[in-house]
Amino acid sequence: MPEDPSTATLLIGGEWRTADATFEVVDPATLEPVARAADAGPREALAALDAACAAFPAWRDTAAEERATALGAAAARIRAGADSLAALMTAENGKPLAEARGEIMSSARMLDWAAEEGRRASGRVTPRAGGGPGLVLRAPVGPALAITPWNFPASMLVRKAGLALAAGCPVIVKPAEQTPLVGTELVRLIADGLPPGVLQSITTTRPKDVVDALLADRRLRKVSFTGSTDVGLGLLRSTADHLRRTSLEMGGHSPAIVLDDADLPAAAAGVAAAKFANAGQSCIAVNRLFVQRPVYDAFLPLLLERVAALRPGHGADEGTTLGPLIDFAGLDKVERHVADAVKRGASVAAGGRRWEPPRPGLAGAFYEPTVLTGADDTMLISTEETFGPVLPVYVFDEDGEAVERANATDYGLAAYVFGSGLARVWRTVDRLDFGVVAVNEPFPVRPELPFGGTKNSGQEREGGSEGIDAYLESKSVSMRL
Incomplete structure (x- = not known):
């Protein structure tokens, strides 16, 4: 296994790791190398899922206020590191520095919103009928996978991970292979102070192998994907044998x-x-x-x-x-x-x-x-x-x-x-x-606005009061007192 600590871009079970193989990240403007990242495979992906499943019960039962406080602190760390994060994004994505910084600051706002939505994700009491009232409880769906794109490598990662964490779901993040660096740094900032296994990250040049291994495991209860329509529809087809909550934000015209x-x-x-x-x-x-x-x-x-x-x-x-x-x-x-x-x-x-x-x-x-x-x-x-x-x-x-x-x-x-x-x-x-x-x-x-498309542009929404719904199940309780 490589000894270079700079390639330790896998966060699994609270530990930063490298892998047997690494890959080069290049500046798209110069084609010069920027850094190397760990090239994970199915083994590392399933280890991350093991850790997420182990972390789920305690994170599910953590008070919403405590989860929100942790996310708010992470948003502050992102703002404090905005300049260096923006420079890293420009180096691996190519977008102008001002646009990159704007995306970082937008990511911090998204994390703040997610934290507050976690506090507001309550159920309701229905009017008395028959022998007693009814309750509608909200429960986190379980371990989630967030697949993020290269064109907005910060905001898409934070929007998905923030909502999942606020809802009580451990989440595994898979950044795009073209832009793994800023995603890795954001995971570092958000994971600081979180229990091991609650937030994890897998970098890879073999996304199909990694994702397929996770999709084959019924313990994975949620997928959130931003990317091409062809890939998104393939993810949806993977639910033919067993249903899994799947949020898709795909192509547009x-x-x-x-x-x-x-x-x-x-x-x-x-x-x-x-x-x-x-x-x-x-x-x-x-x-x-x-x-x-x-x-x-x-x-x-x-x-x-x-x-x-x-x-x-x-x-x-x-x-x-x-x-x-x-x-x-x-x-x-x-x-x-x-x-x-x-x-x-x-x-x-x-x-x-x-x-x-x-x-x-x-x-x-x-x-x-x-x-x-x-x-x-x-x-x-x-x-x-x-x-x-x-x-x-x-x-x-x-x-x-x-x-x-x-x-x-x-x-x-x-x-x-x-x-x-x-x-x-x-x-x-x-x-x-x-x-x-x-x-x-x-x-x-x-x-504060829900984001998502109709027709072949996707299903479910991210952001707004609707965003956290994708990570919560409703549980009806009928009571006779």
Whole structure:
């Protein structure tokens, strides 16, 4: 087993361990190594489940107030370490430092919210009927597995782990192999002061082997997953033989609708922010922009001005507002979508090619922030999630047309509406078939709001008062006194 303590990225039963094998984590902007992490397999995963099961009875019975206090203290530690955590995230994920720090601070707020929700996760007493009252008790589901993505490696981990812990569930975290480092550090901060086995972490380049081993064990009672739709549906199929609570937050194909009564400069700023944050590598990034015909000619230059102000580069460099794609597979998909759109009649209004860094050392998968005009609903970019910094623009005439086209997808995670007439905006919001709708703002994710999608974008919710429900079972008690 390697002796390098820096590869001890497995937390199992309260002990930090390494593994027989390790893997390299690289900076996606430079392709240079950042660190190495332990490469766990099924053996380590099942050891973590053993520890979680052993820790469950005591953590389940721990007072909600005590659990909340521990999580609140962890949130304070995250805030205190925000700068170093953000730098680590930028190094392994590539997003600009300001975005990374914002994600860290958002993670702390999510942990605070989870702590308070644990205090509020009470049952109820029903009116007397027959011989006595009825009770509805809330009980933690049991050991949980949190599978987190590379694009938001801090906030997704904290949101899942925080709610599980607040509910009384031990949780095993599996960070994405591209971004295990910031997840490991967050686990260190949260686990400090928790009983052994309550929070554990498994880093691996063999996610299928590790997850399959855990799914085959009926002691695992809950899975929370953020990632691709194909993988998420596979996790759901694993419950065919025995049911397990499964929360899924999967792909998106988010529309934005700019109505002709919108504040156009504000709408342009909002669309650009919602599209190009994290280089468009977000499940809630705007993928399709619908602009009403009367304001199209006035709106487009405002949008292009915002896009022209974006500055690609290394996320740690001052002034960078657009980092690289996570890998070249993502870049290939972006190029394929742009080439298909142009072939089918779209025009490149901005960008449209790989970005060539002006300084040596940047060898990652950079792509210029791109706007395509003349897009239609038959193009690949109209039917597939691009997951990159490319924004196709469509023109519409009637409000109902925009809603119909926006809903014409198998996905239903997030949608955006820009407009000023309250009744009109409300009608549009009410008819959009998406789990999250933002009105005149680019960032609709808040700890106090439930987050999740409809259709093939997922099931169950994280955040809000609904978030903790995914980790609790209801137990009915009928009493005769």
